[in-house]
Amino acid sequence: MNQLLDRLMGRGNASGSAKIAKERLQFVLVHDRLDLSPEKLKELKDEILAVISKYVAIDRNNVEISIEQRKRDNWLVADIPLTPDDKKD
Amino acid sequence: MGARVITVTSGKGGVGKTTATANISVALAQLGKKVVAIDADIGLRNLDVILGLENRIVYDLVDVVEGRCKLRQAMIKHKAYPDLYLIPAAQTRDKTAVSPSDMVDITQQLRDEFDFILIDSPAGIERGFRNAVAPADDVLIVTNPEVSSVRDADRIIGLLEAEEKGPGKLVINRVKIGMVRRGEMLSMEDVVDILAIKLIGVVPDDESVLLSSNRGEPAAGDLNSKAGQAFRNIARRLSGEEVPFMSLDGSESFFQRFVRFFSGSVSGPG
Ligand SMILES: Nc1ncnc2c1ncn2[C@@H]1O[C@H](COP(=O)(O)OP(=O)(O)O)[C@@H](O)[C@H]1O
Numbered sequence: 001m002n003q004l005l006d007r008l009m010g011r012g013n014a015s016g017s018a019k020i021a022k023e024r025l026q027f028v029l030v031h032d033r034l035d036l037s038p039e040k041l042k043e044l045k046d047e048i049l050a051v052i053s054k055y056v057a058i059d060r061n062n063v064e065i066s067i068e069q070r071k072r073d074n075w076l077v078a079d080i081p082l083t084p085d086d087k088k089d
Numbered sequence: 090m091g092a093r094v095i096t097v098t099s100g101k102g103g104v105g106k107t108t109a110t111a112n113i114s115v116a117l118a119q120l121g122k123k124v125v126a127i128d129a130d131i132g133l134r135n136l137d138v139i140l141g142l143e144n145r146i147v148y149d150l151v152d153v154v155e156g157r158c159k160l161r162q163a164m165i166k167h168k169a170y171p172d173l174y175l176i177p178a179a180q181t182r183d184k185t186a187v188s189p190s191d192m193v194d195i196t197q198q199l200r201d202e203f204d205f206i207l208i209d210s211p212a213g214i215e216r217g218f219r220n221a222v223a224p225a226d227d228v229l230i231v232t233n234p235e236v237s238s239v240r241d242a243d244r245i246i247g248l249l250e251a252e253e254k255g256p257g258k259l260v261i262n263r264v265k266i267g268m269v270r271r272g273e274m275l276s277m278e279d280v281v282d283i284l285a286i287k288l289i290g291v292v293p294d295d296e297s298v299l300l301s302s303n304r305g306e307p308a309a310g311d312l313n314s315k316a317g318q319a320f321r322n323i324a325r326r327l328s329g330e331e332v333p334f335m336s337l338d339g340s341e342s343f344f345q346r347f348v349r350f351f352s353g354s355v356s357g358p359g
C-alpha cells in the first residue's frame with residue numbers, strides 16, 4: 001500500500017535496488033577519490049580519537065567521524081562529544 | 090580561435106560515446122554549424138559506420154599524422170549534412186601512432202574554418218584518452234545510470250580536473266524511465282548528486298538507436314526518435330541555447346519535478 005502510494009506520488013520505491021546502488025557508489029567513491037582504503041580510514045579515526053583523548057575525555061560511544069561530499073570536494077567531518085566533568089590530565 | 094573542440098569520453102567502454110559523438114555532430118550540422126567529427130579510437134574505428142560513411146574512407150587520422158596525405162584529403166564530407174565532415178581513425182594501427190600534440194596540431198588547423206570539432210574518445214584512461222582530451226575546450230562525459238559506469242565517470246572527472254580540463258559536462262545515456270520510477274535504476278538526480286558536475290543531456294534507452302546504427306543514419310536525423318530529440322537538445326545547449334530537459338516518457342509531473350530539481354540545486358535547465 002505504501003509502495004503504491006509512493007508510486008502514485010512519483011516517489012519511486014524507497015527499498016528498490018537503486019538506493020543500494022547509490023549507497024554503494026558513494027562508499028566506493030570516497031575511497032577512490034582519496035586513495036584511502038576502508039582500513040586506513042579506520043586507523044585515521046582511531047588515531048584522531050587517541051590524540052583527543054590525551055587532552056580531554058570523550059564519549060566514544062557517540063563519536064561520528066565520516067567523509068562527506070560537498071560538490072566535488074570531500075570533507076572529513078567529526079562530531080566528537082566531550083564529557084566535560086571528566087577531564088584527563 | 091573559431092571552433093570549439095569538444096571531446097566525448099567516459100572511462101568505461103560501451104556506454105555510448107560513439108553514438109553521442111555521431112548524433113551530436115549531426116544535430117549541430119542540422120543547426121547550420123560547421124562540424125568536424127574526429128574518431129580518436131584508433132584500432133577500433135566505429136564513428137564511420139555510425140555516420141554511414143564507411144565506404145568513403147580513403148585516408149585516416151594516422152595517414153595525416155604520418156604525412157601520407159593532407160588533412161583535407163582525410164576529411165569525408167557527409168552527403169546528407171554538407172556542413173559535417175568525418176576524420177576516420179586508422180583501423181590497423183594502435184593508439185601510440187598518434188600523440189596528444191598531434192591532436193592539438195590537427196585541431197589547430199581546423200579551428201578557423203569550423204564551429205565545432207567533436208572528438209570521439211576510446212575507452213580507458215591511457216594514451217588514447219590523453220590524445221582525445223589534449224585539444225579539448227570542453228569535455229562531455231557519457232555515463233549510464235549504473236554503478237560501474239558512474240564510478241569510471243568519477244575517475245575520469247578526477248583526471249580531467251588534474252589536467253585542468255575539468256570537470257566536464259555530463260551526458261546520462263540509456264536511462265530506462267520505467268525502472269527509475271520503480272526505484273530500480275539510479276535516477277538523473279542520483280547521478281548528478283554523486284558526480285556533482287553540470288548536466289548537459291539525458292538520453293533515454295531507445296531502440297531507435299540500434300535501428301539507426303543498422304542503417305548508418307544517426308537518430309538525431311529522425312524527428313520521431315526520443316533519443317534523437319535528446320541529442321538535438323544537447324546540440325542546442327552546446328550552441329548556447331537554454332533548453333529544458335525533456336520528459337522521457339511524456340509524464341508532465343515527472344518532467345516538472347525533474348526540471349525543478351535541476352533549476353533549483355544544480356545549474357538550471359540548459
Ligand atoms: N540511448 C541508447 N539507447 C539504446 N542503445 C544505445 C543507446 N546509446 C548507445 N546504445 C548502444 O550501446 C552500444 C554501445 O554504444 P557505443 O556508442 O558504441 O559506445 P562506446 O562508444 O562508448 O563504446 C551500441 O550497440 C549502441 O547502439
Ligand SMILES: [Mg+2]
Nearest residue numbers: 106107130135
Ligand atoms: Mg566508441
